[in-house]
Amino acid sequence: xxxxxxxxxxxxxxxxxxxxxxxxxYIAYTVMYLLNHYWYTVYVDWYGTLKLPSxxxxxxxxxxxxxxxWSRALGRSLGLRAFGLExxxxxxxxxxxxxxxxxxxxxxxxxxxxxxxxxxxxxxLAGTRVRAVPKEPERPGRRALATQxxxxxxxxxxxxxxxxxxxxxxxxxxxxxxAPWAAGIWRQMLRPDFRxxxxxxxxxxxxxxxxxxxxxxxxxxxxxFLATVLGAAVAxxxxxxxxxxxxxxxxxGWAVYGLTRGFFNVFRSIETxxxxxxFAVWVGFGTFAxxxxxxxxxxxxxxxxxxxxxxGVSPGPLEAVWAAGGSRWQVVRYAVLPQVVPxxxxxxxxxxxxxxxxxTVIALVGGGGIGDMLFYYKNLSDWPKVGAVxxxxxxxxxxxxxxxxxxxxxxx
Amino acid sequence: xxNPYLVVENLTKVYERGQVVALRDLSFSVEKGEFLVVIGxxxxxxxxxxxxxxxxxxxxxxxIYLDGVDVTRLSSARMRRVRRRxxxxxxxxxxIDRSTAIGNVLTGRLGYTPAWRALLGxxxxxxxxxxxxxxxxxxxxxxAYVRAxxxxxxxxxxxxxxxxxxxxxxxxxxxxxxxxxxxxxxxxVMQYLEQMxxxxxxxxxxxxxxxxxxxxxxxxxxxxxxxxxxxxxxxxAIDDTRFKEIYGEEAEEVEVR
Numbered sequence: 001x002x003x004x005x006x007x008x009x010x011x012x013x014x015x016x017x018x019x020x021x022x023x024x025x026y027i028a029y030t031v032m033y034l035l036n037h038y039w040y041t042v043y044v045d046w047y048g049t050l051k052l053p054s055x056x057x058x059x060x061x062x063x064x065x066x067x068x069x070w071s072r073a074l075g076r077s078l079g080l081r082a083f084g085l086e087x088x089x090x091x092x093x094x095x096x097x098x099x100x101x102x103x104x105x106x107x108x109x110x111x112x113x114x115x116x117x118x119x120x121x122x123x124x125l126a127g128t129r130v131r132a133v134p135k136e137p138e139r140p141g142r143r144a145l146a147t148q149x150x151x152x153x154x155x156x157x158x159x160x161x162x163x164x165x166x167x168x169x170x171x172x173x174x175x176x177x178x179a180p181w182a183a184g185i186w187r188q189m190l191r192p193d194f195r196x197x198x199x200x201x202x203x204x205x206x207x208x209x210x211x212x213x214x215x216x217x218x219x220x221x222x223x224x225f226l227a228t229v230l231g232a233a234v235a236x237x238x239x240x241x242x243x244x245x246x247x248x249x250x251x252x253g254w255a256v257y258g259l260t261r262g263f264f265n266v267f268r269s270i271e272t273x274x275x276x277x278x279f280a281v282w283v284g285f286g287t288f289a290x291x292x293x294x295x296x297x298x299x300x301x302x303x304x305x306x307x308x309x310x311x312g313v314s315p316g317p318l319e320a321v322w323a324a325g326g327s328r329w330q331v332v333r334y335a336v337l338p339q340v341v342p343x344x345x346x347x348x349x350x351x352x353x354x355x356x357x358x359x360t361v362i363a364l365v366g367g368g369g370i371g372d373m374l375f376y377y378k379n380l381s382d383w384p385k386v387g388a389v390x391x392x393x394x395x396x397x398x399x400x401x402x403x404x405x406x407x408x409x410x411x412x
Numbered sequence: 413x414x415n416p417y418l419v420v421e422n423l424t425k426v427y428e429r430g431q432v433v434a435l436r437d438l439s440f441s442v443e444k445g446e447f448l449v450v451i452g453x454x455x456x457x458x459x460x461x462x463x464x465x466x467x468x469x470x471x472x473x474x475x476i477y478l479d480g481v482d483v484t485r486l487s488s489a490r491m492r493r494v495r496r497r498x499x500x501x502x503x504x505x506x507x508i509d510r511s512t513a514i515g516n517v518l519t520g521r522l523g524y525t526p527a528w529r530a531l532l533g534x535x536x537x538x539x540x541x542x543x544x545x546x547x548x549x550x551x552x553x554x555x556a557y558v559r560a561x562x563x564x565x566x567x568x569x570x571x572x573x574x575x576x577x578x579x580x581x582x583x584x585x586x587x588x589x590x591x592x593x594x595x596x597x598x599x600x601v602m603q604y605l606e607q608m609x610x611x612x613x614x615x616x617x618x619x620x621x622x623x624x625x626x627x628x629x630x631x632x633x634x635x636x637x638x639x640x641x642x643x644x645x646x647x648x649a650i651d652d653t654r655f656k657e658i659y660g661e662e663a664e665e666v667e668v669r
Contacts, residue, residue, distance in 0.1 A: 316506035320572075323466055324579055325496035325523025330530050334519050338508045 006118035012083050013130050020079035024064040030159040037166055073099035075148030088129045098126035189387030204376055213392055220369040223291050224355035231298025232348045239306030267300035272358045273365055280366030290367030294355050305347045313339040345411045349404040356400045360393045415480055416441035417615055423474035425460050434460040435639040447609045449630030450619040457639040458619035462585045466498045467491055496523035499576030503588040505568040509561035513571050516560055517543040520578030546574040566597035573604050586618035602629050
């Protein structure tokens with residue numbers, strides 16, 4: 001062989017082999033972590049650097065390698081399943097023979113693979129073959145072994161959950177033990193102190209200005225409103241540059257499309273809270289930093305949603321405007337816009353919801369708003385006042401949610 | 413001797429994906445005022461042919477002369493000016509569902525509207541009057557301010573005709589205008605096309621599925637099979653043998669009355 005197809009097939013089976021090896025390696029690591037955690041037999045520090053004796057590492061590498069080879073020989077391993085491969089199975093004996101031969105054929109620098117030209121020595125001698133799973137399965141061989149990959153996947157899942165439980169430090173005892181203490185706080189919060197709802201708290205000031213809960217709540221709503229409007233205004237024109245069916249006619253168009261989509265994806269994946277940190281450093285603590293953070297995330301998030309809507313329009317009306325002698329901008333204005341405007345409104349209103357919720361907590365990192373007051377009282381452990389602020393937040397968020405939901409219903 | 417109005421010379425279209433040949437070396441010409449019907453099975457290249465003429469689909473090879481001008485060589489700006497004179501109606505009507513009938517009809521005028529007016533949606537009084545007159549002509553004056561998705565199939569196609577009328581076209585391309593309609597509505601729509609052809613002198617190129625409709629309305633018929641011309645002649649000349657050639661041995665003719 002030695003053809004292109006031969007090399008592609010070889011690459012596929014090598015990748016599937018490495019996946020198996022990786023899976024066994026992961027199991028070995030997890031088991032060592034668990035052993036360390038429960039019995040202290042192997043030392044693993046908390047971020048997972050293994051401290052093994054000098055002979056330990058080769059042992060792990062070789063051990064997992066053996067496990068990978070034998071799991072592939074004796075059944076359908078995870079790697080074979082993932083890459084849609086199977087080993088033809090004349091008999092169990094042949095497959096065991098194949099696993100032994102593998103050591104002779106592959107371990108000496110893969111000599112049997114290179115000289116075997118698409119059909120490595122161990123396959124030739126054992127009379128087996130690795131092939132893509134045929135469309136109509138006539139599945140030879142043992143059923144129990146053939147489904148081995150399922151068991152492997154289940155083990156991986158269970159070990160990962162177990163490990164995750166330990167790493168995260170889930171502790172149900174603490175949850176129970178301290179419940180009464182937490183209930184005390186809850187009880188205080190449920191007897192809210194609305195003394196400073198209208199009147200400003202003399203002890204609390206931002207930049208030497210006094211604020212009441214209502215004042216700050218209004219400020220927070222303004223923040224969300226401003227960020228939504230500004231963000232939508234910028235995202236709207238940008239979204240057309242991020243739509244394939246508008247831009248995909250020339251190399252320049254593709255470049256602009258790629259840049260716009262890249263911008264959306266990168267800026268959207270940085271959470272609003274992180275943007276608030278950036279802007280709090282840049283322009284100082286306060287609502288300005290908060291609005292900037294909300295706006296930039298709104299641009300990226302809405303831009304992506306808008307672009308996808310533009311890409312999803314039905315092409316018929318576009319064709320009609322082209323046919324009538326319309327220009328590209330006329331096509332956008334008369335065939336694309338009418339189709340996307342309702343969903344643009346719906347997304348904007350939904351984003352407005354999100355921004356109200358984000359604006360209430362953004363003060364945690366210096367973004368300003370009602371959160372300033374919330375965290376001030378929290379730090380004083382003044383739970384009745386925390387309760388009052390939380391209740392106002394809940395009432396406002398719930399109202400905004402309801403209103404935007406009703407508006408969205410009417411639009412679409 | 414004057415050249416024919418529309419000349420198609422060695423037109424070939426190959427779709428890049430999958431190397432599908434939609435049209436093979438197609439040549440024919442159309443005189444001004446003809447009602448030319450294109451027939452053929454689905455996938456025989458009828459839609460591609462019509463779309464090559466106004467270059468909604470870019471031809472791979474060959475020339476198309478409209479009034480002596482080779483449209484395949486025009487820049488996109490000059491192509492737009494040519495497209496203004498070519499009306500088009502579609503199988504799926506291609507209306508904006510959320511827009512009113514008159515809003516849809518007015519888009520037929522975009523080729524004549526200055527960019528800034530179009531951007532703001534300010535169509536001139538003359539255009540609005542013309543739109544109402546054209547809706548009147550297709551019997552939909554009372555539906556002018558009804559949203560397009562509230563209209564029936566036949567009404568939607570008539571809005572499509574009114575939109576094409578806005579262009580005051582010399583040539584009308586009708587891509588299976590009645591395939592989505594029932595027989596009775598089909599005739600009413602076809603009669604509007606016939607009227608445009610007879611009264612306004614618009615040259616019509618219509619692709620149709622049913623031979624009975626082609627016979628009834630066409631002044632000439634061309635037939636496509638696998639992107640090639642297999643028949644060109646008067647409607648009466650298609651007999652049973654010809655029919656089998658075009659549609660294949662197993663085909664049975666279906667009447668639309």
